[in-house]
Amino acid sequence: MGVGHVALRPASSHVAWRWATPQAQTILATRDLGAILRFYRAVHGLNQTQLGALLGYDKTYVSALELHKRTVDDIGSRRRLCETLHLPAHILGVTDVADADHRAMLQFGESTVRLAEIARQSGHASEAVAELWPLVARLEARAEDGNAEREVLRLLARARVCLGVALGNVLPEERLSTAAHWTAKSLEITEVFEEPGFTSYVLRMHGNELRKARLRGAAVERLSRAAALAPDSDARAAVLPLLARAAGSLGNGPLFDRVMSETDRLLERAEHTSLFNPFALHEIRLRGLIDTERLNLAIRLAESSPAPTTAVAPQWRVIERVTVAHVRLLAQDRGGARESLNTAVQEAVRQRLPHQLQRVVRAAGEGLPEVRGAAEEALNRMRQEMAA
Template identity: 50%
Template structure:
């Protein structure tokens, strides 16, 4: 019953608001006989047949409410407006507003605040789902909320705890795989793939991200290409990395920049990818020691870009400049509570720049 109303046929029946069509679709999808449905609702089987063939109609509000509840549908689908329906609409409005505010907080470099903003909504929606109330709008909202929670956790958790982030993005994917919304599914595939990559499961990440890029709409594809290019480089798939990056640059030339897709992000992905695919000289030639324009770049992306620049500078033998860049990135990473980025810095300087390594260890300890 939980996923019954998420199919294409179910949504088409719901859209009509016609009780006969809804009853017929319910029985087709659930396998319930007319007699079983009649018994459950307290009607005669001939009455159910008459309803399905539109020879009889129900006008009683109490009967319509009872039928809606039994079928697992919001009451307003059958034309009933009551406090229950008003609460449902208010919940959806609250949910959309909460999700927007959480995304804004993360974009401002405050992922911990974003989690605190989003968690009460997650609890509310999960409780509704546990009660068997799986309206399509609720499932859509819950999928997006689960996915965003996984992304936010992926910002604030250290690498050894990233499995928690992948569990939440995976739970989002569990919903979207059952909804008839290809772009939402592409989004869930993308964020789940990216969290898998960060957690060290690169092969599974690459599979999810290739799928996301293949089915994404024009709006979703740029971000999918960015994350696919990164994953391809990390598994050493140099040609896929190059091909994906070329496609991403083509889009960047014609699309307005966004926080997830802009020249700064693409440069960082290219630099790190060149380093991972043994093209260090090209990375050194590309790197700029000046920070790129901060337009539409979230603080965490600025920090990631600076750390990658520091990595390339170290490879170029410019240790003093690299340490300067990494020190600034370390300070920002602590302010924005980004333990993974602090861990990246620690790995880069381990055994070579002990003072900076000690500073990174101290920052990590303070965040914990």
């Protein structure tokens, strides 16, 4: 398409996001209006005449601004330039109520994401979802309106990821693709930032939601990329347990074993978290051994479960109980399986984890009809509440 056919106000939010690239950040930091105008024209494919039409100037005046032969001194004109180019007002030296509100919104958003993540890890994922929905909607509306400053996009990416992961805790299995959808939307933004660590974080979260949605091959691919981009041992330790789970669910025994071996080596060096700790890794190893058809090893391992610590997220206690019950049923230990599953049902109801109730239903099967019935009844109640 020729220059003459380019729209004066491009609609693509991806183009507007160019203000968040490292190159744009360098230009904006100079507060040089001429450089900012040249960058805007380059991104949108505009010549000086077209940019002048957008700003209400003629070509000669745009040229003079770019060559620093003219300046824009009055506050009203600077504010209008910022609004037209979708720049935060302080870039051109305008500090007003709108800019102050913007800063307050960012601070509020950061706090909301942080508190929502704490709520989710504490077993209150539904509360996290309720807090994140309005924040994501507000940030997306701002970005769609062309206000795509770097800090807004970073906050939007994190909020989308947190929303997706929280939804992955509270949605039943048939709706888990919704959680993966939200984490995927954050990947659109990471391309702008060109930061390996940030990209690794988003890929890690998205890959795990893909696994839960049973898109196992895609999950392994995303999580492998996340591990490759991880900038340090702690970041890699955050990825590896999820990659091991995905590899196991895919039935890829060699990959599962390699990842678990590296995870074991990192236990002494990396910080323990709600996922990266001996208790969670024990469950991941159990499930992986079952998925890769090594039942005898899983049965022996189930007898030596490490005690949970304060680092273990509440939902992991439910996850572990279901997996241990599965192993015990395979070992013909119905009594032990019944005890584990009853505990899992009680905790899944308390924490509102429909996905784990569905796992209980599958694990109980035909062999433990009373446990299966209790889990199905609890799951139906939860679905009715969610539909109301």
